[in-house]
Amino acid sequence: MRPGGGKLRPVGFGLLMLGFGLRLDTTWQQVAWLLLALGTMLGLSGLAALARDRTRAASFVPPTTGG
Amino acid sequence: MSDPACRPGTAAAATVVIGLAVVLALRGVARSGGPESRGAGAPLLGARLRTWYRELLAPFEDELVARGVPADVLTYGQLVVSLLAGAAFATGCLFVAGWLTIFAGTLDVLDGGVARRSGEASARGALIDSVIDRYAEFAIFVGLGAFFGAGWMLLLVALAAFESQMVSYARARAEGLGLELHGGRAQRPERFVVLGFGGWVSSLVAHLGCPLLGRPTHVVLETAVVLLVVLSTWTASERVRTAAAALRGKERR
Numbered sequence: 001m002r003p004g005g006g007k008l009r010p011v012g013f014g015l016l017m018l019g020f021g022l023r024l025d026t027t028w029q030q031v032a033w034l035l036l037a038l039g040t041m042l043g044l045s046g047l048a049a050l051a052r053d054r055t056r057a058a059s060f061v062p063p064t065t066g067g
Numbered sequence: 068m069s070d071p072a073c074r075p076g077t078a079a080a081a082t083v084v085i086g087l088a089v090v091l092a093l094r095g096v097a098r099s100g101g102p103e104s105r106g107a108g109a110p111l112l113g114a115r116l117r118t119w120y121r122e123l124l125a126p127f128e129d130e131l132v133a134r135g136v137p138a139d140v141l142t143y144g145q146l147v148v149s150l151l152a153g154a155a156f157a158t159g160c161l162f163v164a165g166w167l168t169i170f171a172g173t174l175d176v177l178d179g180g181v182a183r184r185s186g187e188a189s190a191r192g193a194l195i196d197s198v199i200d201r202y203a204e205f206a207i208f209v210g211l212g213a214f215f216g217a218g219w220m221l222l223l224v225a226l227a228a229f230e231s232q233m234v235s236y237a238r239a240r241a242e243g244l245g246l247e248l249h250g251g252r253a254q255r256p257e258r259f260v261v262l263g264f265g266g267w268v269s270s271l272v273a274h275l276g277c278p279l280l281g282r283p284t285h286v287v288l289e290t291a292v293v294l295l296v297v298l299s300t301w302t303a304s305e306r307v308r309t310a311a312a313a314l315r316g317k318e319r320r
Contacts, residue, residue: 013088014166017084017162017267020081021162022163025161
């Protein structure tokens with residue numbers, strides 16, 4: 001099973017990097033801020049989903065089988 | 068589009084985000100299975116790192132296959148993104164250029180995976196992919212050359228472009244002579260990483276250092292180009308030597 005937020009983290013990181021790039025190198029400041037906000041939101045959602053999955057996996061107790 | 072304003076605060080924030088991503092990535096790489104590739108011809112980006120990146124891309128590959136996106140679309144998409152990366156380098160948008168270079172490399176990884184999984188892998192596809200790869204790589208080098216303009220850096224960019232093509236040519240020629248040649252330190256992913264991260268880090272250093280220096284410095288990108296020349300020359304000569312030895316062995320038999 002793939003961890004939660006499998007797509008959100010890379011997409012969030014990609015948007016953040018593009019946002020930083022536009023902010024650093026161009027005059028497209030509004031687009032940059034929009035991408036930074038969107039990237040932060042998606043990246044944090046992805047990290048939260050990953051943390052949730054890890055907690056769930058850690059608390060899983062396999063059923064005992066007789067014999 | 069290019070804005071030469073000094074933004075050390077944004078550069079510091081970007082450095083923190085990249086640092087966090089690298090830490091998370093290293094943990095992922097450590098968890099990903101498979102033995103680490105070592106030896107004379109092993110690529111610089113090890114098997115574990117490649118496995119981790121493919122796992123990271125797996126949900127996207129699943130989606131593309133499920134939606135029936137043809138691999139050719141990704142191949143041509145890679146060319147478009149590389150042209151944009153070249154344009155970004157040419158206009159001095161180094162951070163964006165680095166990002167686009169890494170994105171182009173990612174599309175290159177995805178197109179092969181999608182072609183194999185959707186049963187589209189064919190000799191025609193391999194030919195188109197190889198030819199588009201060469202054009203895409205050259206587009207990035209043309210942009211880099213335009214960025215550096217005249218002088219010794221332009222010569223080094225031309226040399227890096229030539230040696231990168233020689234890495235691929237050595238393999239293609241060897242395969243034409245009936246040999247299988249997969250080794251090499253700096254293959255295409257390594258070249259994408261050197262150029263992509265070179266663009267990123269160069270832009271960050273330029274913005275972080277501008278309050279002190281008063282002018283942008285591109286020493287990191289210059290170092291990346293020099294590194295690319297060395298690695299590509301090494302890989303091309305390594306491949307020629309391996310192929311020559313194999314052919315000599317064949318002729319003796």
